[in-house]
Amino acid sequence: MNKILVTGAAGFIGSHLVKTLYESGYEIDIIDSFENVSPLFKEDYVNIISKDIKDIDKINTSCKYELIIHLAAKSTILWCEGNLENCIQDNIIGTYRVLKFALKKEIPIIFASSRDVYGEPLSLPVNERAPTNPINLYGMSKLYAEKILEYKSSVPTIVLRLSNVYGIGDRIDRAIPRFIIGAKKYNKIIVYGGEQVLDYVSVEDVVNAFIKSIKQISNIKYEVFNIGTGIGITIAKLAEMVTERLGGKIEFLPYRKVDAKKYIADIGKAKEILKWIPSRNISNDLDNLVDYYSNIG
Structure with missing residues (x-):
């Protein structure tokens, strides 16, 4: 059985993702602070390794992971504005810790980033080559995390810049x-x-983007993909x-x-390389x- 390490697995996206991974036959180890637990999260699907990303260095060296999916982050924009130090620790330093572990063990990474790295785009739709100019601290933290991965990673790495994700089990303040x-x-x-004007993408389609990324990551060195609906x-x-x-x-x-x-995502690159196409929309x-x-x- 293939084993995957997922950080932030108890959250909104993570709870949907680990269910799909479990049903696909994966063994799943997780690291999560359990500060924002989705009502859909089930411990039956996972092995809880730690509640602190700092403990990633303490994982048993005999563990052999096929992949790390790094979801863990402080994702509330207003919270980040008032908690800069914690935002840096969780979103930037936390990503660096994950990368160090991945490099030591030679494990590919899929990183959940955000459309907030673009800030106010100059034109629509926005492709991955568009300038990145965040207008909030959350977007800045995601962009710095991306840059750490881009410049320091020597393992296959996929960055998914997620649009506004909706679905069952989300935080009620969204x-x-x-x-x-x-x-x-x-x-x-x-x-x-x-x-x-924003681009809302279903959590089911986002999970499918992660699944498609798992299938393609062996062919990739470092790539960024927009995940939205267009x-x-x-x-x-x-x-x-x-x-x-x-x-x-x-x-x-x-x-x-x-x-x-x-923000409206240009998803042409994800369609071409990941073979991913969104199947749902907010109206339906x-x-x-x-x-x-x-x-x-």
Whole structure:
């Protein structure tokens, strides 16, 4: 049985990913702080090695991993703005620790990065050659982590720059769960700005991108791929779609400067090299999301 090490496995994306890996026959070791545990996470799928990424150096030297999937990060933009030192420790230094371990053991890496590395793009859609100019500390931390991997990694490395990921089991402070819970519980959705155009990709399609990356990584030295849909939707329209289903009013508040105003991914490279194509979209999935998040929070 092939063994994979996954950091951040108990989170939203990780919980979906380890389920798929487990069902595909992988043995999965994980490192996770368990600070933000998805309700979908099941310990039955995994072996918990540690709750601290600093312990990665203490992993038994006899462990032979086919791959490391590095998801662990502080991913809340506003939290990072107020906690710079912890953001650096978790997102940058944590990635460096993973890389050191991977180099010592000669293990390929798949790293979950973010569309936030681009900041405010000059044009749409955004391809992987576009300038990287983050406008928030989270995006900066992801970009520095990428640079460490790019310049220091001598093992096969894939970086997946994820668009806005949606799905069941997400944190309820993120936009779609927050909109649904707001409409259902308070009869009001609060929207910051509203004119922002963003690319929402399903967690199922993101998991499939990781699976496709596993299959292709032996052919790759270092590559970056955008993972999105190539389709944009305004935040205001997304809120309207929720109120069409649940009722309620929309309250628009001033735009937050740490939020990008536009992003649509050019996913041509992922289609060509990873043989990955998104199969879902937010319009078709919203009813299921409304059913799920209406009953929590």
